Amino acid sequence: MKDLTRRDLLAGTGAMAAAVAMGQTTAEDQVKSILSQVKDPAIKAGLDAAVHKNLLPAAVETQYPGFFTICADGGGFGSDTTWPGLDSWQMAGAYLLLGKTRLVEDYFAFVKASQAADGNIPFAIFPGETRPNNNYLRGMKFPEDRFHYVPPTRNGTPKSSQEGRDWMRLFLHWETKSKPLAILGSVCYILTAAELYDANRSQAWLKANIESLQHAGHYIASLVAVNGLVQASGFYVELPPREGFDGVSQCYAIHAFRELDRLVRAARVPSSMNWRDLADAITTAFSRQFWIDDHFAEYIHVQRGVVDRHGLSDTNLAAVAFGVASDRQLRKLWPRLMAEDGFWYGGMPTGTMTKPFSTEEWENDPVPFDIPSLTNDVAAMGRVWYLEALACKRMRAWDRLRSSTKAVCQAAKDGYWRERYHPMRDGSVATGGVEKYCEYPAIVIRVVLGNKDVFCR
Secondary structure, X not given: OOXXXXXXXXXXXXXXXXXXXXXXXXXXXXXXXHHHHEOOHHHHHHHHHHHHHHHHHHOOOOOOXXXXXXXXXXXXXXXXXXXXXXXHHHHHHHHHHOOOHHHHHHHHHHHHHOOOOOOOOOOEEEEXXXXXXXXXXXXXXXOXXXXXXXXXXXXXXXXXXXXXXXXXXXXXXXXXXXXXXXXXXXXXHHHHHHHHHHHHOOHHHHHHHHHHXXXXXXXXXXXXXXXXXXXXXXXXXXXXXXXXXXXXXXXXXXXXXXXXXXXXXXXXXXXXXXXXXXXXXXXXXXXXXXXXXXXXXXXXXOOOEEEOOOOOEHHHHHHHHOOOOOHHHHHHHHHHHHHOOOOOEOOEOOEOEOOOOOOOHXXXXXXXXXXXOOOOOOOEOHHHHHHXXXXXXXXXXXXXXXXXHHHHHHHOEOOEOXXXXXXXXOOOEEEEOOOOEOHHHHHHHHHHHOOHHHHEO
């Protein structure tokens, strides 16, 4: 099957952004119109809550123009902290679908200012007075990780957002041996840029940022090992950390390099590396080392080799979602994925593995402080459901996409979602993580607004 860009995967929403930009309608009018057309009452209620109780209230712009919190009420992960790795990218894409292009452009400018000399993008950014500690911030370095940002002037934003100030970046995870999330910030930076360019279609904006984007690409490329894979542990998981070569990391790196190739071509500037060839080379290495009969392994541990003992993992969903699996592999893999009911813990999409109680002690990275659970990321999370949704889009599995979306929408309590849904041995789930977390609602917006013909009359 051909590669799908975000424009293919989320076709139809560009018209909404364009209409808003030209003043033909407001984003709120567009959303009201779509809500009136959503056929399923549960999905309609979920989309309404995702927009009006989660994403819009989070766009506070108190710290700088473009700032938003990753919890609807600013709790949990801070009312003054930015998360360029995963959370903010997921939300940025949802904001673009809601017509908030200026917000995302200003958010992107802030993240660009945080880029390190080697091209890396931090996965978290804290207020300037933050300092390293002996637990979750032990990977932070002072003063090396400090930077200063002077925001652009924006009328209508809080006065506090106009102040230049210091910030502290976090590049190194607290699991300093396995170093999960190593490429999360840089990959999400490239993907945010791709989505933003698809929304604003500005050559001037793209040309002004393409050098920085290629710099981020070079950082990811610097982690390619002699086996041809990107040496990056858990892409979006940390407990367990998938030490070595996470399969999801490989798929996201491939996707990011393909998108970077597209952006370089669109900018009509010299490419500092053949990004498409690099993506193809990693795809070949991934297929050769991860494919086992009818599925992909979960990860390759640096000492113990291939790890494929937890049933099917989200690596398989990522390989389908981003066009990494070949047509030959899809003919075997997709039927097996669709026959597998273990991804939906207690009916909640989508878990990281289908045998959630099979992890072993050696898979964890010991740390010198107490942590809540060594299997905290063996859970259903919005980031995994996003991969399943994209895989369903690619395979045109519309019934599955509708069913998963309805299940997610029905899981909201009073219009809010939790960060994680942990599997229990009795087949139920236990909610975990922060409350009013915006990951699931951001993906609800991406899925429904990106597939209006599937969900609307």
